[in-house]
Amino acid sequence: MRERFLVGFDPFVLPFLCGMVFVLAYCLFYLVRILAQLSAEDRKKFFKSLLLPSNALKNIRDMFLDCLIHVKLWKRNPNLGYMHSSIAFGWFMLIVIGHIETFMYVPGKAGLFYYPIFFRYFMEVDNQELKGSLLFFLMDFFLLIVLSGILLAMIKRIWRRFFGMRRTTRLSITDHIGLYSLWAIFPLRWIAEGFTAGVAGGSFMTIPINMLLKNFMSNPENFNIAWWLYSIALGTFMFALPFSRYMHIPAEILLIPMKRAGLKVYHPRKGFALAQIYTCPSCGVCIDACPMSANKQNCKDTTVYLVRQLKRNNARRMNAMSNKCLMCGKCQEVCQIGLQSYDIRMNIRERARYNIQLKHNYLASYNPDIKQAKVLYYAGCMSSLTPVIGRSIKKLLSIAKVDYTQMDEGGGICCGRPLILAGKKAEAQAMIAKNTEIIKASGASILLVSCAICYRVFKNEYKLSGIRVMHYTEYFNELIKKGKLPITKGNVRYAYHDPCDLGRGCGIYDEPREALSFVGGLAHAEKERAMSVCCGGSIGSLTLNHEDRKPIVEASISNMLYSNPDYIVTACPLCQKTFSMYSPVEVLDFAQALCNGLQEKDVN
Amino acid sequence: MAENIIIIGGGPCGLEAAKTLRDLGYAPIILEKKQELGGHLRKWDRLFPEGVQAKQVLKELTSGLKGIEWHTSVDIETIEKSRKGYTVTLSTGVSYNSPALLLTNGFKLFPAEKKEEYGYGIYDKVITNADLEQYFAKGKDNVIKKPKTIGFVHCVGSRDEKVGNRQCSKVCCATAVKQACEMKELFPDATIYSFYMDLRLFGRNYEDMYLTAQKKYGIRYIRGRVSEVSEDIDGSLIVKAEDTLLCKPLRLKIDLLVLMTGIVPENSSASLAQQLNIELGEDGFYKPKDTILEPCMAENNGLFMAGACTGPKTIPETLSEARAAAVQIHNYLNKSWISGIL
Numbered sequence: 001m002r003e004r005f006l007v008g009f010d011p012f013v014l015p016f017l018c019g020m021v022f023v024l025a026y027c028l029f030y031l032v033r034i035l036a037q038l039s040a041e042d043r044k045k046f047f048k049s050l051l052l053p054s055n056a057l058k059n060i061r062d063m064f065l066d067c068l069i070h071v072k073l074w075k076r077n078p079n080l081g082y083m084h085s086s087i088a089f090g091w092f093m094l095i096v097i098g099h100i101e102t103f104m105y106v107p108g109k110a111g112l113f114y115y116p117i118f119f120r121y122f123m124e125v126d127n128q129e130l131k132g133s134l135l136f137f138l139m140d141f142f143l144l145i146v147l148s149g150i151l152l153a154m155i156k157r158i159w160r161r162f163f164g165m166r167r168t169t170r171l172s173i174t175d176h177i178g179l180y181s182l183w184a185i186f187p188l189r190w191i192a193e194g195f196t197a198g199v200a201g202g203s204f205m206t207i208p209i210n211m212l213l214k215n216f217m218s219n220p221e222n223f224n225i226a227w228w229l230y231s232i233a234l235g236t237f238m239f240a241l242p243f244s245r246y247m248h249i250p251a252e253i254l255l256i257p258m259k260r261a262g263l264k265v266y267h268p269r270k271g272f273a274l275a276q277i278y279t280c281p282s283c284g285v286c287i288d289a290c291p292m293s294a295n296k297q298n299c300k301d302t303t304v305y306l307v308r309q310l311k312r313n314n315a316r317r318m319n320a321m322s323n324k325c326l327m328c329g330k331c332q333e334v335c336q337i338g339l340q341s342y343d344i345r346m347n348i349r350e351r352a353r354y355n356i357q358l359k360h361n362y363l364a365s366y367n368p369d370i371k372q373a374k375v376l377y378y379a380g381c382m383s384s385l386t387p388v389i390g391r392s393i394k395k396l397l398s399i400a401k402v403d404y405t406q407m408d409e410g411g412g413i414c415c416g417r418p419l420i421l422a423g424k425k426a427e428a429q430a431m432i433a434k435n436t437e438i439i440k441a442s443g444a445s446i447l448l449v450s451c452a453i454c455y456r457v458f459k460n461e462y463k464l465s466g467i468r469v470m471h472y473t474e475y476f477n478e479l480i481k482k483g484k485l486p487i488t489k490g491n492v493r494y495a496y497h498d499p500c501d502l503g504r505g506c507g508i509y510d511e512p513r514e515a516l517s518f519v520g521g522l523a524h525a526e527k528e529r530a531m532s533v534c535c536g537g538s539i540g541s542l543t544l545n546h547e548d549r550k551p552i553v554e555a556s557i558s559n560m561l562y563s564n565p566d567y568i569v570t571a572c573p574l575c576q577k578t579f580s581m582y583s584p585v586e587v588l589d590f591a592q593a594l595c596n597g598l599q600e601k602d603v604n
Numbered sequence: 605m606a607e608n609i610i611i612i613g614g615g616p617c618g619l620e621a622a623k624t625l626r627d628l629g630y631a632p633i634i635l636e637k638k639q640e641l642g643g644h645l646r647k648w649d650r651l652f653p654e655g656v657q658a659k660q661v662l663k664e665l666t667s668g669l670k671g672i673e674w675h676t677s678v679d680i681e682t683i684e685k686s687r688k689g690y691t692v693t694l695s696t697g698v699s700y701n702s703p704a705l706l707l708t709n710g711f712k713l714f715p716a717e718k719k720e721e722y723g724y725g726i727y728d729k730v731i732t733n734a735d736l737e738q739y740f741a742k743g744k745d746n747v748i749k750k751p752k753t754i755g756f757v758h759c760v761g762s763r764d765e766k767v768g769n770r771q772c773s774k775v776c777c778a779t780a781v782k783q784a785c786e787m788k789e790l791f792p793d794a795t796i797y798s799f800y801m802d803l804r805l806f807g808r809n810y811e812d813m814y815l816t817a818q819k820k821y822g823i824r825y826i827r828g829r830v831s832e833v834s835e836d837i838d839g840s841l842i843v844k845a846e847d848t849l850l851c852k853p854l855r856l857k858i859d860l861l862v863l864m865t866g867i868v869p870e871n872s873s874a875s876l877a878q879q880l881n882i883e884l885g886e887d888g889f890y891k892p893k894d895t896i897l898e899p900c901m902a903e904n905n906g907l908f909m910a911g912a913c914t915g916p917k918t919i920p921e922t923l924s925e926a927r928a929a930a931v932q933i934h935n936y937l938n939k940s941w942i943s944g945i946l
Contacts, residue, residue, distance in 0.1 A: 384832050384834065387835075
């Protein structure tokens with residue numbers, strides 16, 4: 001092979017070249033900006049983690065699997081996975097092989113951005129050689145792969161169900177420009193390479209179209225127009241990229257090592273959060289996953305749109321969207337890039353200003369008289385509103401002959417979570433401090449909590465060294481396994497609902513199921529464990545009213561009734577209360593279900 | 605032969621409408637799902653404002669049913685609309701035809717168990733207004749034994765979006781005032797608290813009842829909702845509430861708590877509405893053709909409704925509506941015969 005022109009340049013490369021330079025400059029600017037926004041401590045942590053060889057390997061593996069192969073999407077739906085990996089990996093291979101060719105034949109031109117991209121235009125074949133035709137074949141093969149991906153992308157616009165999606169994101173204008181230019185790039189490349197296939201060679205894709213219109217396509221005077229169009233499509237895509245969802249392509253390369261370094265979101269749109277915002281590919285998986293979008297409502301308040309408003313810095317919408325959210329964490333669980341929407345929303349809430357004065361001076365005079373015992377039981381406010389739960393727990397504890405005492409008998413201090421969720425983390429500290437004081441003074445070794453909401457905050461926000469914080473599902477499961485609870489298996493089937501704060505919030509999925517399997521059969525819900533659907537009653541939402549919540553609750557109940565259980569069982573008093581309002585089958589609390597399994601003689 | 609008119613529901617409304625229709629020359633058929641006629645009136649002891657015996661009213665309503673066909677313990681399977689009117693088929697296979705259909709299927713009391721924080725069905729000493737009427741009627745009860753402090757909680761399941769009911773049940777304020785006075789008469793030494801949001805004493809003489817309750821009987825009215833109820837070791841109740849006039853939280857030890865359960869649509873309303881294509885309001889009650897001009901008429905021809913199935917009502921209001929609906933049916937059928945539809 002040899003060069004067709006001595007100059008090695010043609011004006012048609014300019015759209016691409018400008019676009020490429022623009023993208024690189026933009027990315028560099030934002031890379032510096034994001035790194036500058038990180039706190040000195042975080043920055044140090046990030047660079048340290050980059051230098052660690054084991055991390056570097058893991059980062060490279062993740063970049064390959066996530067950015068190019070899209071493993072998570074494959075797991076979600078093979079069609080969706082193929083569509084993304086064919087475009088990403090295929091395009092990547094086209095660029096790599098283009099560079100290999102340039103290195104092999106014209107090493108001197110390898111430094112030019114455009115040369116490997118428009119290689120076929122600048123070269124001509126002098127004699128056939130084997131290694132050349134292998135590369136020709138590979139180039140055409142990957143072009144075919146990419147084209148098949150583009151075809152699927154077009155199908156996805158009209159037939160979402162084929163890709164396992166009910167709803168997809170409504171694209172912004174720049175997203176549309178990016179999308180259509182991306183669709184145009186590869187067919188145009190095929191045509192352009194088809195024109196030059198006669199002189200520059202080609203394989204099974206490009207040679208046939210060259211042969212098809214031989215007289216027209218082999219005429220060098222017609223080459224330029226095709227290559228100009230190809231370059232313009234590339235250039236358009238590059239210019240649209242930073243302002244569209246395609247920014248995720250470069251951004252993910254930064255996000256992967258940042259996540260590995262264990263950074264934390266400290267501002268809704270700065271530093272680590274900004275890297276996440278840019279990495280969101282607007283795939284819209286979170287729209288279907290969001291419990292609020294039941295009945296096609298509130299779709300516009302899902303995470304993908306929150307990210308768009310964060311990009312635009314629209315404070316009013318950002319606040320409204322984060323206040324409406326149930327904070328169930330499902331979008332984070334399904335997110336392909338692991339966008340930490342929960343932390344981002346919490347940061348937005350913490351920045352909101354309310355004209356409310358909170359007075360906590362009464363806390364100092366509150367000194368409950370708590371008897372010393374091994375197990376300190378904290379019922380929480382929700383358990384006080386659902387007396388059956390407290391009763392069942394006390395019954396189980398006394399049957400198991402546990403030495404226990406209740407911390408908030410007749411009224412105690414709130415765990416602090418409602419305030420934290422309202423963005424008043426600092427104010428909640430007053431309660432946390434007082435509760436910590438009470439718990440430590442009690443001399444108990446186990447803090448038993450029957451509310452998933454309280455449990456999460458005791459587990460994550462309190463510093464209770466030496467005291468084991470246990471959710472009652474964990475605790476009773478242990479008691480059963482130790483043989484302390486005389487329980488028999490009945491022939492009823494329970495569908496267990498994973499409360500958001502317990503499951504996704506604290507990772508407790510197995511203990512309640514294991515314990516329930518001692519008293520009856522387990523019926524599967526349609527979506528469970530990490531994919532479980534919020535009951536709709538969550539105190540996480542600050543603005544949804546009861547009417548707005550009704551369709552959410554009903555959708556969540558129908559998810560629970562998937563395999564016709566006799567009872568729905570949940571381990572959070574709020575879920576129990578919410579479900580009970582609309583559920584056609586009885587909704588039991590976990591402790592109630594265990595009580596149902598107590599052997600007759602032990603029930604007094 | 606006299607024309608049949610089917611009436612679904614044999615409470616005060618259905619009975620009164622049937623009598624009026626009979627007097628107008630028709631042959632009404634009452635279909636009642638319960639074992640006996642009379643509806644909720646059977647559960648009540650005395651009626652506000654004057655304290656008339658419910659038994660007496662019931663006797664009046666259920667006597668003189670000559671010329672009226674009535675069936676109890678009935679289970680309606682299907683209702684079909686034809687050009688000639690309606691065909692109601694029962695689960696037994698029997699079916700009835702009628703050129704017009706009157707729905708008087710009434711209401712049900714809000715199930716107090718749903719408001720779990722008040723502990724009905726969990727704590728023995730928490731009862732409902734209906735339970736209390738039963739006590740008044742029978743004169744004895746396992747739970748009510750010389751209570752020293754008694755609490756009445758207004759609006760249980762009414763005006764409470766948390767349980768999905770936004771509507772006011774209209775009659776419970778007056779009932780609560782009446783019941784509080786009756787309790788004070790039975791237990792003169794008892795202290796009685798009434799927890800209310802607003803007191804809606806709209807009818808004639810109702811305000812006098814309320815004033816008497818305060819002046820003569822010394823009932824203590826506390827504006828504020830009860831937040832939660834728990835049980836003390838000795839079995840008495842601890843009620844947490846807020847006095848919103850004093851801006852103070854309250855904690856009271858109480859021996860008996862009466863929940864004034866509100867009025868919600870009868871279970872059958874939703875299925876009847878679906879079969880008959882009637883629109884339901886947000887509160888679940890039937891929506892009449894026009895709430896002001898045609899409160900007893902449905903959108904579809906030949907379909908009428910009266911009584912508490914279109915919203916909470918007092919008994920006199922229900923009875924007037926029953927008569928009005930009967931006359932409207934009569935007019936409708938006359939018009940239809942003249943224009944030859946039927």
